[in-house]
Amino acid sequence: MRRVYLDYAATTPMHPQVVDAMHSFYSEHYGNPSSLHSMGQQAKDAVEKARVQVAKALSADPAEIIFTSGGTESDNAAIKGVAYSLQDKGNHIITSRIEHHAVLETCRFLKKQGFEITYLEVDKYGLVEPDDVKRAITNKTILVTIMHANNEIGTIEPIEEIGEICKNKGVYLHTDAVQSFGSLDTDVNKLGVNLLSISAHKFYGPKGVGVLYIRKGTRILPLFHGGGQENHKRPSTHNVPGIVGLGKAVQLAVAEREERVRRYTELRDRIIGIFEGMEHTWLNGHPEKRLPNNCHVIVEYIEGESMLLKLDSVGIEVATGSACSSSSLEPSHVLLSIGISREDSHGSLRLTVGRLTTEQDIDYVAEQLPQVIEELRKMSPMGKNRNT
Numbered sequence: 001m002r003r004v005y006l007d008y009a010a011t012t013p014m015h016p017q018v019v020d021a022m023h024s025f026y027s028e029h030y031g032n033p034s035s036l037h038s039m040g041q042q043a044k045d046a047v048e049k050a051r052v053q054v055a056k057a058l059s060a061d062p063a064e065i066i067f068t069s070g071g072t073e074s075d076n077a078a079i080k081g082v083a084y085s086l087q088d089k090g091n092h093i094i095t096s097r098i099e100h101h102a103v104l105e106t107c108r109f110l111k112k113q114g115f116e117i118t119y120l121e122v123d124k125y126g127l128v129e130p131d132d133v134k135r136a137i138t139n140k141t142i143l144v145t146i147m148h149a150n151n152e153i154g155t156i157e158p159i160e161e162i163g164e165i166c167k168n169k170g171v172y173l174h175t176d177a178v179q180s181f182g183s184l185d186t187d188v189n190k191l192g193v194n195l196l197s198i199s200a201h202k203f204y205g206p207k208g209v210g211v212l213y214i215r216k217g218t219r220i221l222p223l224f225h226g227g228g229q230e231n232h233k234r235p236s237t238h239n240v241p242g243i244v245g246l247g248k249a250v251q252l253a254v255a256e257r258e259e260r261v262r263r264y265t266e267l268r269d270r271i272i273g274i275f276e277g278m279e280h281t282w283l284n285g286h287p288e289k290r291l292p293n294n295c296h297v298i299v300e301y302i303e304g305e306s307m308l309l310k311l312d313s314v315g316i317e318v319a320t321g322s323a324c325s326s327s328s329l330e331p332s333h334v335l336l337s338i339g340i341s342r343e344d345s346h347g348s349l350r351l352t353v354g355r356l357t358t359e360q361d362i363d364y365v366a367e368q369l370p371q372v373i374e375e376l377r378k379m380s381p382m383g384k385n386r387n388t
Helices: 016-028 038-059 071-086 102-114 130-137 158-170 241-278 304-315 332-338 359-379
Strands: 065-068 092-096 116-120 141-145 172-176 194-201 210-214 281-283 296-300 348-352
Touching: 016 210, 016 241, 038 065, 038 092, 038 241, 065 071, 071 102, 071 116, 071 172, 092 102, 102 116, 116 130, 116 210, 141 158, 158 172, 241 281, 241 296, 241 359, 304 348, 304 359
Parallel strands: 092 116, 092 141, 141 172, 172 194
Antiparallel strands: 065 210, 194 210, 281 296, 296 348
8 A cells, every 4th residue: 555644744754864864873973962072072073063064054153053952942942041031121921822842831831930922823824914913022021932834834933023023122032933833934134033942853954953043142941951062042952863864855945945845835735626626615714924844724524534544544644733742632823823623623634745745645645635524524423414
């Protein structure tokens, strides 16, 4: 049976060149970068090479790059670090209702610590209105945290406009770029951000390693305390193989971005075309301002979990929402925020293409998907009673 993986928003397979780059740092060049001997310094050089690779991709200074364990840690470190550092200035943080749980749960935690959190509404496409950010800023606002692109519906947020507003108001801006890095321009100067999060496993790097960009002069306290690694901002023995793999994945993402985006867009549009030919389905997210690999739809009268399992039985692997919350029975907070009913939100399906997706894969999806949906609708009480 053919297997078609269409869940690249959840994670990606490591690029073969990334695997090759990491290999020797597990068994041959295994030194601790904090050690002064040759083996240690060799590892340190590899870490610093990766730091330069990341900095170049972000148009940043290497000293502004902090290695972390991934996107969740980077988001936590950015938001809590700024909040605790600027308590003397204010206690107000602005975010949106469609952020990743790594941001929303961090804000919820800080609210219990006495911080004031403003959750901005979004429109039907999931877009934050920059003027809403401007109106929400007060003399107590210390941080705005808005994602670069949504991990579920793929909508790209107007971060450059929000960055200009924050700069003029003297407020820090953090963006979660976990889904956007590798597909969108993440030049931190164009975006106007003070802090930015990325995670290697979203762009063909290893799991368990990420980056927090911190603009020079940004006040931030570390989450952890211990050694002096990462300029005292993230103490812990370096994950050298992971950092090397991240650096290589970043380098490849920059070199291949134009071609990847071209292919992703073509394949994504073909998938969207499949759903456009079906009744009682619609596309979520902005029709144009969306990630090149993302197709997120509502299929009425069917549970998303049923579709996922049935598609998996014919070799097609997709998602019903964010991989971080797909085990929850609660409807997606993102879909509720863009006006989708609780009932309809349970019929969501996210298909995301990637580097290894082929036209033949999409042909197979076009063959199997309509059959799966029709079969499930015949079995569904909701489907039997629908008005056609």
